[in-house]
Amino acid sequence: MSALLTVAVAVFGERIAAVRDWAFDSRVQYLLLWQRPGEDRGGWPDNVTVLPLDTVGVTHSRNAAIDHCATPWLWFMDDDVALPATSIDVLLAELPQRLENEILIASVLLPDGRAMKRQPDGLRYNRRHILTVGTIQIIAQSDWLRRHAVRFPLRLGAGAIYPVCDEPVFLARALRAGARISHLDRVTVVHPELRSGQQFARPEFVRARAIAFYEIFGVPLCLIASLYFWARHARRIGARWPALFHYGKAG
Template sequence: MTPAAPPQITVAIATLGPRASQISLPPPRPGLCYLVMIQRAPDPLPHSDRPDLTYIALDSLGLSRSRNAALDACSTPYLVFADDDMQLETGGLCQLAQRLTEAPHLDFVAGWRHERFPTSGARAQPHRLRKSNAGRICAPELMVRMAPVRRAGLRFDPEFGVGAPYPVGEDYIFICDMLDAGLQGEGLPIVTGSHPAASTGEHWDDAQLLKARRRVLSRCFGATAGLITTAYVFRHRKRFAGWKDAWRFWIG
Protein backbone atom coordinates (compact mmCIF):
# COMPACT_ATOMS: atom_id res chain seq x y z
CA MET A 1 0.00 0.00 0.00
CA THR A 2 1.39 3.39 -1.03
CA PRO A 3 1.73 5.74 1.96
CA ALA A 4 -0.30 8.93 1.83
CA ALA A 5 1.56 12.00 0.60
CA PRO A 6 2.46 14.46 3.37
CA PRO A 7 0.16 17.48 3.67
CA GLN A 8 1.09 20.62 1.77
CA ILE A 9 -1.25 23.07 3.51
CA THR A 10 -1.61 23.89 7.19
CA VAL A 11 -4.74 25.74 8.29
CA ALA A 12 -3.98 27.48 11.59
CA ILE A 13 -7.14 28.30 13.52
CA ALA A 14 -6.92 30.78 16.39
CA THR A 15 -9.29 30.25 19.29
CA LEU A 16 -9.81 30.77 23.02
CA GLY A 17 -10.61 28.32 25.79
CA PRO A 18 -13.73 26.15 25.39
CA ARG A 19 -14.42 27.54 21.90
CA ALA A 20 -11.85 25.04 20.63
CA SER A 21 -14.27 22.14 21.01
CA GLN A 22 -16.97 24.02 19.09
CA ILE A 23 -15.02 24.54 15.87
CA SER A 24 -16.68 23.09 12.78
CA LEU A 25 -14.13 21.65 10.37
CA PRO A 26 -14.68 20.39 6.83
CA PRO A 27 -14.29 16.66 6.17
CA PRO A 28 -10.69 15.51 5.88
CA ARG A 29 -9.08 16.22 2.52
CA PRO A 30 -5.72 14.95 1.24
CA GLY A 31 -3.06 17.62 1.40
CA LEU A 32 -4.56 19.61 4.29
CA CYS A 33 -3.93 19.53 8.02
CA TYR A 34 -5.21 21.71 10.85
CA LEU A 35 -3.52 23.34 13.82
CA VAL A 36 -5.95 24.67 16.42
CA MET A 37 -4.01 27.25 18.41
CA ILE A 38 -5.72 27.59 21.82
CA GLN A 39 -5.09 30.52 24.12
CA ARG A 40 -6.40 30.11 27.67
CA ALA A 41 -6.54 26.42 26.81
CA PRO A 42 -8.74 24.03 28.81
CA ASP A 43 -7.16 21.18 30.73
CA PRO A 44 -7.30 18.60 29.31
CA LEU A 45 -7.18 19.71 25.70
CA PRO A 46 -10.01 18.60 23.41
CA HIS A 47 -9.63 15.16 21.88
CA SER A 48 -10.13 14.18 18.27
CA ASP A 49 -9.52 10.97 16.33
CA ARG A 50 -8.81 12.93 13.16
CA PRO A 51 -5.19 12.42 12.09
CA ASP A 52 -5.23 15.75 10.26
CA LEU A 53 -6.01 17.76 13.42
CA THR A 54 -3.62 18.90 16.15
CA TYR A 55 -4.43 21.04 19.21
CA ILE A 56 -1.71 23.32 20.58
CA ALA A 57 -2.04 25.11 23.92
CA LEU A 58 -0.52 28.59 24.06
CA ASP A 59 0.47 30.62 27.10
CA SER A 60 0.10 33.88 25.17
CA LEU A 61 -2.85 36.18 24.53
CA GLY A 62 -3.78 38.12 21.41
CA LEU A 63 -4.55 37.12 17.84
CA SER A 64 -1.18 38.19 16.44
CA ARG A 65 0.67 36.10 19.03
CA SER A 66 -1.46 33.12 18.00
CA ARG A 67 -0.59 33.74 14.35
CA ASN A 68 3.12 33.91 15.26
CA ALA A 69 2.88 30.62 17.13
CA ALA A 70 1.37 29.11 13.98
CA LEU A 71 4.31 30.42 11.93
CA ASP A 72 6.62 28.62 14.35
CA ALA A 73 4.62 25.38 14.43
CA CYS A 74 3.88 25.01 10.72
CA SER A 75 5.69 22.09 9.07
CA THR A 76 4.11 22.28 5.60
CA PRO A 77 5.14 24.43 2.61
CA TYR A 78 2.00 26.57 2.78
CA LEU A 79 0.11 28.14 5.68
CA VAL A 80 -3.30 29.78 5.76
CA PHE A 81 -4.70 31.63 8.78
CA ALA A 82 -8.27 31.15 9.99
CA ASP A 83 -10.53 32.09 12.90
CA ASP A 84 -12.76 29.74 14.85
CA ASP A 85 -16.12 31.01 13.57
CA MET A 86 -15.57 30.52 9.84
CA GLN A 87 -16.70 27.90 7.39
CA LEU A 88 -13.73 26.86 5.26
CA GLU A 89 -13.84 26.01 1.56
CA THR A 90 -11.12 23.39 1.20
CA GLY A 91 -11.42 23.36 -2.58
CA GLY A 92 -10.56 27.04 -2.66
CA LEU A 93 -7.64 26.56 -0.29
CA CYS A 94 -6.27 23.84 -2.55
CA GLN A 95 -6.60 26.15 -5.55
CA LEU A 96 -4.53 28.80 -3.75
CA ALA A 97 -1.86 26.21 -3.00
CA GLN A 98 -1.91 25.05 -6.62
CA ARG A 99 -1.25 28.60 -7.77
CA LEU A 100 1.75 28.87 -5.43
CA THR A 101 3.04 25.56 -6.76
CA GLU A 102 2.67 26.70 -10.37
CA ALA A 103 4.17 30.16 -9.76
CA PRO A 104 7.42 29.89 -7.75
CA HIS A 105 7.93 33.66 -8.00
CA LEU A 106 4.90 34.20 -5.76
CA ASP A 107 5.37 34.22 -1.99
CA PHE A 108 1.72 34.66 -0.97
CA VAL A 109 -1.73 34.59 -2.50
CA ALA A 110 -5.15 35.73 -1.37
CA GLY A 111 -8.65 34.58 -2.18
CA TRP A 112 -11.99 35.90 -0.94
CA ARG A 113 -14.64 35.22 1.64
CA HIS A 114 -17.93 34.22 0.04
CA GLU A 115 -19.67 37.36 1.34
CA ARG A 116 -17.24 39.74 -0.39
CA PHE A 117 -16.51 37.87 -3.60
CA PRO A 118 -16.28 40.36 -6.50
CA THR A 119 -18.25 39.72 -9.68
CA SER A 120 -16.75 42.51 -11.78
CA GLY A 121 -13.83 44.90 -11.94
CA ALA A 122 -10.10 44.39 -11.61
CA ARG A 123 -10.39 42.39 -8.41
CA ALA A 124 -12.56 39.79 -10.13
CA GLN A 125 -9.44 38.82 -12.11
CA PRO A 126 -6.00 37.70 -10.94
CA HIS A 127 -4.09 40.80 -9.91
CA ARG A 128 -0.82 41.72 -8.28
CA LEU A 129 -1.17 42.62 -4.63
CA ARG A 130 0.10 46.00 -3.48
CA LYS A 131 -0.44 48.10 -0.39
CA SER A 132 -3.08 50.03 -2.31
CA ASN A 133 -5.32 47.01 -2.98
CA ALA A 134 -4.61 44.58 -0.12
CA GLY A 135 -6.47 46.30 2.69
CA ARG A 136 -9.49 44.02 2.55
CA ILE A 137 -7.55 40.75 3.00
CA CYS A 138 -8.08 38.81 6.22
CA ALA A 139 -8.43 35.22 7.42
CA PRO A 140 -9.08 32.76 5.83
CA GLU A 141 -8.13 34.48 2.59
CA LEU A 142 -4.35 34.73 2.99
CA MET A 143 -1.98 31.85 2.21
CA VAL A 144 1.78 32.23 2.54
CA ARG A 145 4.74 30.24 1.30
CA MET A 146 6.62 29.43 4.48
CA ALA A 147 10.20 29.35 3.16
CA PRO A 148 10.49 33.03 2.07
CA VAL A 149 8.47 34.25 5.06
CA ARG A 150 10.89 32.52 7.41
CA ARG A 151 13.95 33.70 5.49
CA ALA A 152 12.72 37.27 5.82
CA GLY A 153 12.07 36.81 9.57
CA LEU A 154 8.52 38.12 9.23
CA ARG A 155 6.11 38.11 12.17
CA PHE A 156 2.71 39.54 12.99
CA ASP A 157 2.97 42.74 15.01
CA PRO A 158 1.66 41.93 18.54
CA GLU A 159 0.55 45.54 19.00
CA PHE A 160 -2.29 44.90 16.52
CA GLY A 161 -5.20 42.48 16.28
CA VAL A 162 -7.89 41.29 18.69
CA GLY A 163 -6.52 41.22 22.23
CA ALA A 164 -3.86 43.88 21.50
CA PRO A 165 -3.76 47.65 22.15
CA TYR A 166 -4.84 48.25 18.53
CA PRO A 167 -7.45 45.55 17.84
CA VAL A 168 -7.49 45.66 14.01
CA GLY A 169 -5.09 45.64 11.09
CA GLU A 170 -2.79 42.73 11.89
CA ASP A 171 -3.34 40.98 8.53
CA TYR A 172 -2.79 44.14 6.48
CA ILE A 173 0.35 45.03 8.43
CA PHE A 174 1.74 41.55 7.85
CA ILE A 175 1.05 41.89 4.12
CA CYS A 176 2.71 45.31 4.03
CA ASP A 177 5.73 43.90 5.84
CA MET A 178 5.95 41.10 3.26
CA LEU A 179 5.80 43.64 0.43
CA ASP A 180 8.42 45.84 2.11
CA ALA A 181 10.66 42.76 2.38
CA GLY A 182 10.41 42.26 -1.39
CA LEU A 183 7.95 39.37 -1.35
CA GLN A 184 5.38 39.15 -4.14
CA GLY A 185 1.70 38.34 -3.86
CA GLU A 186 -1.32 37.83 -6.06
CA GLY A 187 -5.05 38.19 -5.52
CA LEU A 188 -7.23 35.51 -7.06
CA PRO A 189 -11.00 35.16 -7.66
CA ILE A 190 -11.22 32.09 -5.44
CA VAL A 191 -13.57 31.55 -2.50
CA THR A 192 -11.72 30.22 0.55
CA GLY A 193 -14.42 30.42 3.20
CA SER A 194 -17.44 32.13 4.65
CA HIS A 195 -17.78 34.52 7.58
CA PRO A 196 -21.38 35.77 7.74
CA ALA A 197 -20.93 37.71 10.98
CA ALA A 198 -19.43 41.19 10.80
CA SER A 199 -15.72 41.22 11.59
CA THR A 200 -14.12 43.63 14.03
CA GLY A 201 -12.72 45.71 11.22
CA GLU A 202 -16.16 46.44 9.78
CA HIS A 203 -17.28 48.57 12.73
CA TRP A 204 -16.93 52.33 12.14
CA ASP A 205 -18.71 53.68 15.22
CA ASP A 206 -16.08 52.68 17.79
CA ALA A 207 -13.54 55.36 18.75
CA GLN A 208 -10.94 52.76 19.76
CA LEU A 209 -11.17 51.05 16.38
CA LEU A 210 -10.88 54.35 14.54
CA LYS A 211 -7.78 55.15 16.55
CA ALA A 212 -6.40 51.72 15.69
CA ARG A 213 -7.06 52.22 11.97
CA ARG A 214 -5.18 55.51 12.08
CA ARG A 215 -2.27 53.78 13.80
CA VAL A 216 -2.27 51.06 11.13
CA LEU A 217 -1.76 53.68 8.42
CA SER A 218 1.13 55.23 10.35
CA ARG A 219 2.68 51.79 10.89
CA CYS A 220 2.44 50.81 7.22
CA PHE A 221 3.24 54.06 5.42
CA GLY A 222 5.63 55.93 7.71
CA ALA A 223 6.57 59.34 6.34
CA THR A 224 3.86 59.23 3.67
CA ALA A 225 1.09 58.33 6.13
CA GLY A 226 -0.35 61.88 6.08
CA LEU A 227 -1.03 61.77 2.36
CA ILE A 228 -2.39 58.21 2.54
CA THR A 229 -4.64 59.16 5.46
CA THR A 230 -6.12 62.04 3.45
CA ALA A 231 -6.97 59.66 0.60
CA TYR A 232 -8.32 57.11 3.09
CA VAL A 233 -10.66 59.63 4.73
CA PHE A 234 -12.00 60.72 1.35
CA ARG A 235 -12.53 57.15 0.17
CA HIS A 236 -14.38 56.11 3.34
CA ARG A 237 -16.08 59.44 4.08
CA LYS A 238 -19.57 57.89 4.06
CA ARG A 239 -18.61 55.39 6.75
CA PHE A 240 -17.71 58.02 9.33
CA ALA A 241 -20.48 59.27 11.61
CA GLY A 242 -19.80 62.80 10.32
CA TRP A 243 -17.07 65.15 9.23
CA LYS A 244 -16.14 65.77 12.86
CA ASP A 245 -15.21 62.11 13.26
CA ALA A 246 -13.44 62.16 9.89
CA TRP A 247 -11.44 65.22 11.01
CA ARG A 248 -10.48 63.61 14.29
CA PHE A 249 -9.35 60.53 12.38
CA TRP A 250 -7.25 62.60 10.00
CA ILE A 251 -5.42 64.50 12.74
CA GLY A 252 -4.90 61.31 14.70
Protein backbone atom coordinates in the same frame (compact mmCIF):
# COMPACT_ATOMS: atom_id res chain seq x y z
CA MET B 1 3.27 12.29 -0.08
CA SER B 2 4.00 15.05 2.41
CA ALA B 3 1.33 17.68 2.90
CA LEU B 4 1.75 20.99 1.06
CA LEU B 5 -0.54 23.06 3.24
CA THR B 6 -1.27 23.83 6.87
CA VAL B 7 -4.51 25.55 7.80
CA ALA B 8 -3.73 27.47 11.00
CA VAL B 9 -6.89 28.24 12.96
CA ALA B 10 -6.92 30.90 15.68
CA VAL B 11 -9.21 29.61 18.45
CA PHE B 12 -10.20 31.31 21.71
CA GLY B 13 -11.46 29.54 24.82
CA GLU B 14 -14.62 27.49 24.50
CA ARG B 15 -14.92 28.25 20.78
CA ILE B 16 -12.80 25.18 20.16
CA ALA B 17 -16.03 23.17 20.48
CA ALA B 18 -17.24 24.62 17.16
CA VAL B 19 -14.02 23.60 15.42
CA ARG B 20 -14.68 19.96 16.33
CA ASP B 21 -17.51 19.99 13.79
CA TRP B 22 -15.22 20.90 10.92
CA ALA B 23 -14.77 18.47 8.04
CA PHE B 24 -10.99 18.13 8.25
CA ASP B 25 -9.49 17.34 4.85
CA SER B 26 -7.04 14.44 5.10
CA ARG B 27 -4.74 16.01 2.49
CA VAL B 28 -4.09 19.06 4.69
CA GLN B 29 -2.45 19.62 8.07
CA TYR B 30 -4.38 21.66 10.65
CA LEU B 31 -2.83 23.65 13.47
CA LEU B 32 -5.23 24.92 16.15
CA LEU B 33 -3.70 27.87 18.01
CA TRP B 34 -5.79 27.74 21.20
CA GLN B 35 -5.70 30.82 23.43
CA ARG B 36 -7.20 30.64 26.93
CA PRO B 37 -7.30 26.85 26.59
CA GLY B 38 -9.39 24.56 28.74
CA GLU B 39 -9.15 20.79 29.01
CA ASP B 40 -8.59 19.16 25.64
CA ARG B 41 -10.81 16.08 25.29
CA GLY B 42 -8.61 14.71 22.51
CA GLY B 43 -10.04 12.61 19.73
CA TRP B 44 -8.79 14.89 16.98
CA PRO B 45 -7.86 13.40 13.56
CA ASP B 46 -4.19 12.55 13.05
CA ASN B 47 -3.66 15.60 10.82
CA VAL B 48 -4.85 18.05 13.53
CA THR B 49 -2.41 19.50 16.08
CA VAL B 50 -3.68 21.52 19.04
CA LEU B 51 -1.20 24.10 20.35
CA PRO B 52 -2.30 25.75 23.65
CA LEU B 53 -1.11 29.36 24.03
CA ASP B 54 -0.94 31.51 27.15
CA THR B 55 -1.20 34.72 25.11
CA VAL B 56 -4.18 36.93 24.24
CA GLY B 57 -4.59 38.59 20.86
CA VAL B 58 -5.03 36.98 17.48
CA THR B 59 -1.70 38.21 16.13
CA HIS B 60 0.10 36.15 18.77
CA SER B 61 -1.70 33.12 17.29
CA ARG B 62 -0.73 34.07 13.74
CA ASN B 63 2.93 34.44 14.67
CA ALA B 64 2.89 31.11 16.54
CA ALA B 65 1.48 29.54 13.38
CA ILE B 66 4.41 30.87 11.37
CA ASP B 67 6.88 29.49 13.92
CA HIS B 68 5.28 26.02 14.12
CA CYS B 69 4.16 25.42 10.52
CA ALA B 70 5.85 22.29 9.14
CA THR B 71 4.50 22.46 5.57
CA PRO B 72 5.63 24.68 2.66
CA TRP B 73 2.39 26.70 2.64
CA LEU B 74 0.38 28.22 5.46
CA TRP B 75 -3.24 29.48 5.34
CA PHE B 76 -4.30 31.70 8.25
CA MET B 77 -7.84 30.95 9.42
CA ASP B 78 -10.39 31.87 12.09
CA ASP B 79 -12.77 29.61 13.98
CA ASP B 80 -15.96 31.24 12.62
CA VAL B 81 -15.46 30.54 8.91
CA ALA B 82 -16.14 27.70 6.50
CA LEU B 83 -13.69 26.29 3.97
CA PRO B 84 -15.40 24.81 0.89
CA ALA B 85 -13.88 21.48 -0.18
CA THR B 86 -13.57 22.86 -3.70
CA SER B 87 -11.21 25.56 -2.42
CA ILE B 88 -8.85 22.94 -1.03
CA ASP B 89 -9.04 21.06 -4.37
CA VAL B 90 -8.12 24.15 -6.36
CA LEU B 91 -5.45 25.31 -3.95
CA LEU B 92 -3.60 21.99 -3.79
CA ALA B 93 -3.55 21.89 -7.58
CA GLU B 94 -2.33 25.49 -7.86
CA LEU B 95 0.34 25.66 -5.16
CA PRO B 96 3.06 23.72 -7.04
CA GLN B 97 2.62 26.17 -9.93
CA ARG B 98 2.69 29.31 -7.77
CA LEU B 99 6.20 29.21 -6.37
CA GLU B 100 6.89 32.64 -7.89
CA ASN B 101 4.38 34.04 -5.39
CA GLU B 102 5.43 34.21 -1.76
CA ILE B 103 1.84 35.10 -0.81
CA LEU B 104 -1.53 34.32 -2.41
CA ILE B 105 -4.80 36.05 -1.57
CA ALA B 106 -8.10 34.14 -1.62
CA SER B 107 -11.61 35.57 -2.09
CA VAL B 108 -14.24 35.88 0.65
CA LEU B 109 -17.87 34.87 0.21
CA LEU B 110 -20.86 35.55 2.44
CA PRO B 111 -22.98 32.57 3.55
CA ASP B 112 -25.52 33.32 0.77
CA GLY B 113 -22.79 33.03 -1.87
CA ARG B 114 -22.29 36.73 -2.55
CA ALA B 115 -18.72 37.97 -2.85
CA MET B 116 -17.66 40.12 0.11
CA LYS B 117 -14.10 40.68 -1.08
CA ARG B 118 -13.06 39.80 -4.60
CA GLN B 119 -10.36 40.98 -6.96
CA PRO B 120 -9.44 39.93 -10.52
CA ASP B 121 -7.58 36.63 -10.67
CA GLY B 122 -3.84 37.19 -10.88
CA LEU B 123 -3.97 40.76 -9.55
CA ARG B 124 -0.53 41.82 -8.30
CA TYR B 125 -0.97 43.50 -4.91
CA ASN B 126 0.65 46.78 -3.94
CA ARG B 127 0.38 48.98 -0.83
CA ARG B 128 -3.03 50.28 -1.90
CA HIS B 129 -4.58 46.87 -2.57
CA ILE B 130 -3.57 45.38 0.78
CA LEU B 131 -5.76 47.78 2.77
CA THR B 132 -8.86 45.63 2.23
CA VAL B 133 -7.37 42.15 2.76
CA GLY B 134 -8.53 40.02 5.71
CA THR B 135 -6.27 37.50 7.43
CA ILE B 136 -8.38 34.53 6.34
CA GLN B 137 -7.50 35.39 2.75
CA ILE B 138 -3.73 35.08 3.27
CA ILE B 139 -1.89 31.96 2.07
CA ALA B 140 1.88 32.24 2.42
CA GLN B 141 5.11 30.30 2.02
CA SER B 142 5.98 29.58 5.64
CA ASP B 143 9.74 29.22 5.25
CA TRP B 144 9.92 32.52 3.36
CA LEU B 145 8.11 34.29 6.23
CA ARG B 146 10.56 32.85 8.75
CA ARG B 147 13.66 33.63 6.68
CA HIS B 148 12.59 37.26 6.23
CA ALA B 149 11.27 37.64 9.80
CA VAL B 150 7.86 38.79 8.56
CA ARG B 151 5.43 38.75 11.47
CA PHE B 152 2.06 40.20 12.46
CA PRO B 153 2.06 43.39 14.59
CA LEU B 154 1.28 42.70 18.24
CA ARG B 155 -0.41 46.05 18.99
CA LEU B 156 -3.04 45.54 16.27
CA GLY B 157 -5.77 42.95 15.67
CA ALA B 158 -8.58 41.30 17.62
CA GLY B 159 -7.74 41.05 21.31
CA ALA B 160 -5.06 43.77 21.13
CA ILE B 161 -5.38 47.36 22.29
CA TYR B 162 -6.06 48.46 18.69
CA PRO B 163 -8.44 45.78 17.38
CA VAL B 164 -8.10 46.06 13.57
CA CYS B 165 -5.64 46.58 10.70
CA ASP B 166 -3.12 43.85 11.54
CA GLU B 167 -3.50 42.33 8.05
CA PRO B 168 -2.37 45.29 5.90
CA VAL B 169 0.59 45.93 8.21
CA PHE B 170 1.65 42.28 7.90
CA LEU B 171 1.35 42.44 4.11
CA ALA B 172 3.20 45.76 3.97
CA ARG B 173 6.08 44.13 5.85
CA ALA B 174 6.02 41.27 3.37
CA LEU B 175 6.09 43.69 0.42
CA ARG B 176 9.10 45.49 1.92
CA ALA B 177 10.85 42.12 2.22
CA GLY B 178 10.27 41.53 -1.50
CA ALA B 179 7.14 39.38 -1.48
CA ARG B 180 5.20 38.94 -4.70
CA ILE B 181 1.53 38.88 -3.73
CA SER B 182 -1.13 37.75 -6.20
CA HIS B 183 -4.85 37.06 -6.12
CA LEU B 184 -6.24 33.54 -6.57
CA ASP B 185 -9.93 34.14 -7.22
CA ARG B 186 -11.07 30.51 -7.45
CA VAL B 187 -10.03 29.82 -3.87
CA THR B 188 -12.75 31.07 -1.52
CA VAL B 189 -13.53 31.13 2.17
CA VAL B 190 -17.00 31.75 3.63
CA HIS B 191 -17.26 34.34 6.40
CA PRO B 192 -20.29 35.60 8.38
CA GLU B 193 -21.48 39.06 7.34
CA LEU B 194 -19.68 41.83 9.21
CA ARG B 195 -21.32 44.70 11.08
CA SER B 196 -19.43 47.62 9.58
CA GLY B 197 -20.47 50.11 12.26
CA GLN B 198 -18.20 48.42 14.78
CA GLN B 199 -15.07 49.60 13.01
CA PHE B 200 -15.58 53.17 14.28
CA ALA B 201 -17.17 52.32 17.63
CA ARG B 202 -14.24 53.45 19.81
CA PRO B 203 -11.17 55.67 19.43
CA GLU B 204 -8.98 52.55 19.42
CA PHE B 205 -10.59 51.41 16.17
CA VAL B 206 -9.88 54.77 14.59
CA ARG B 207 -6.31 55.04 15.87
CA ALA B 208 -5.58 51.58 14.48
CA ARG B 209 -5.91 53.15 11.03
CA ALA B 210 -3.41 55.85 11.91
CA ILE B 211 -0.91 53.28 13.13
CA ALA B 212 -1.43 51.16 10.01
CA PHE B 213 -1.10 54.14 7.66
CA TYR B 214 2.14 55.16 9.40
CA GLU B 215 3.72 51.73 8.93
CA ILE B 216 2.38 51.11 5.42
CA PHE B 217 3.04 54.53 3.85
CA GLY B 218 5.48 56.33 6.16
CA VAL B 219 5.75 60.11 6.45
CA PRO B 220 4.24 62.21 4.85
CA LEU B 221 1.98 59.84 2.92
CA CYS B 222 0.38 58.56 6.14
CA LEU B 223 -1.08 62.04 6.66
CA ILE B 224 -2.60 62.01 3.18
CA ALA B 225 -4.05 58.55 3.83
CA SER B 226 -5.59 59.74 7.10
CA LEU B 227 -7.12 62.79 5.44
CA TYR B 228 -8.57 60.66 2.65
CA PHE B 229 -9.99 58.15 5.13
CA TRP B 230 -11.49 60.96 7.22
CA ALA B 231 -13.11 62.50 4.15
CA ARG B 232 -14.76 59.20 3.30
CA HIS B 233 -15.95 58.30 6.80
CA ALA B 234 -16.24 61.63 8.65
CA ARG B 235 -19.85 61.13 9.76
CA ARG B 236 -19.21 57.72 11.31
CA ILE B 237 -15.89 58.74 12.86
CA GLY B 238 -17.46 61.82 14.42
CA ALA B 239 -15.67 63.29 17.43
CA ARG B 240 -13.10 60.49 17.38
CA TRP B 241 -11.32 62.06 14.40
CA PRO B 242 -8.15 63.17 16.32
CA ALA B 243 -7.26 59.50 16.79
CA LEU B 244 -6.92 59.20 13.01
CA PHE B 245 -3.82 61.43 13.20
CA HIS B 246 -2.31 59.86 16.32
CA TYR B 247 0.50 57.85 14.73
CA GLY B 248 2.68 55.25 16.38
CA LYS B 249 4.44 51.92 15.96
CA ALA B 250 2.47 48.75 15.26
CA GLY B 251 4.66 46.52 17.41
